[in-house]
Amino acid sequence: MELKRISMKSGALVCLLSGTVAAQTWTLPQPRAVKDAGPRTYRFVVDHTVTDTRGNVVQRQRVSAEYTRGLPGPDGMWKNVTVAESNGPAELTAPGQKREFMEGFRYRVGPGRLDETMKPDFFKGFPPTAVFERNLVWDTGMLEMFGQEQFAHLKLNVPYRLMSSEEVHMPGVGTFQNRDVYLTWTGRSQRNGTECALIEYRAFFNPLEIANGGMTLTGRSHYWGGIWVSLATRQIEYATLYEDVLGELKLGQDSPRPVSVFRTGIFEPFPGPR
Secondary structure, three states: OHHHHHHHHHHHHHHHHHHHHHHHHOOOOOOOOOOOOOOEEEEEEEEEEEEOOOOOEEEEEEEEEEEEEEEOOOEEEEEEEEEEEEEOOOOOOOOOEEOHHHOOEEEEOOOOOHHHHHOOOOOOOOOOOOHHHHHHHHHHHHHHHHHHOOHHHOEEOEOEEEEOOEEEEEOOOEEEEEOOEEEEEEEEEEEOOEEEEEEEEEEEEEEEEEEEOOEEEEEEEEEEEEEEEEOOOOOEEEEEEEEEEEEEEEEOOOOOEEEEEEEEEEEEEOOOOO
16 A cells, blocks of 8 residues: 555656746747748648538638748749539539639738828729638738747647727728637647647627628628747648628528538648648
């Protein structure tokens, strides 16, 4: 019995020491900017599922694109942007239609640059109805801001309130109000053979109003996801995006009807790890 008690105490001591070491070493590198050692390309695929309030699928859309950052400038650039659509519950099978107006679309990226994408003339040359294509730019800027620019504020497992009740005016689309955006550094992981910090983000009960191409949508959005960020370079190695929109949709002179839109997105290096 005495040996058993000693063994248990020794095991507890080992666990305690291990926990102490982990607590001392699990810190985010400070300060450090993103290391762009030349161009790096990502694939961003976002699926939109439109349903009624009972979950019956009305329409599906898939937006697929390639985004390159680390270009001279420093710039980011889009190419091979396609949008596929289908009506009803059937899965998407046909290839998407290419959006030529986004081929080679290039602009400055980096800290503080997301605000520039909200200027009225930023998307000049885009068709008025190109909402999905604008979202690619905004979603990517959001992932980079959440994942790469907040290391100084993050402590392990402690939620950080990044913003509260901030209204965003989206040119050509409408308005979106972020309510209580929280980031939480939840641990360390590996992606593409790289040690990463896993940062989770969430923002619930966000009012939105969209008016575009004879369509209006008034409702609310919940969005959340995870971002794997390299500890060595602060490059994003993988990211997820989920958004649940519930609101009233009005087409032309028709009466408003309830609608639900669920978005899922995957952002990852393309064609693979570098």
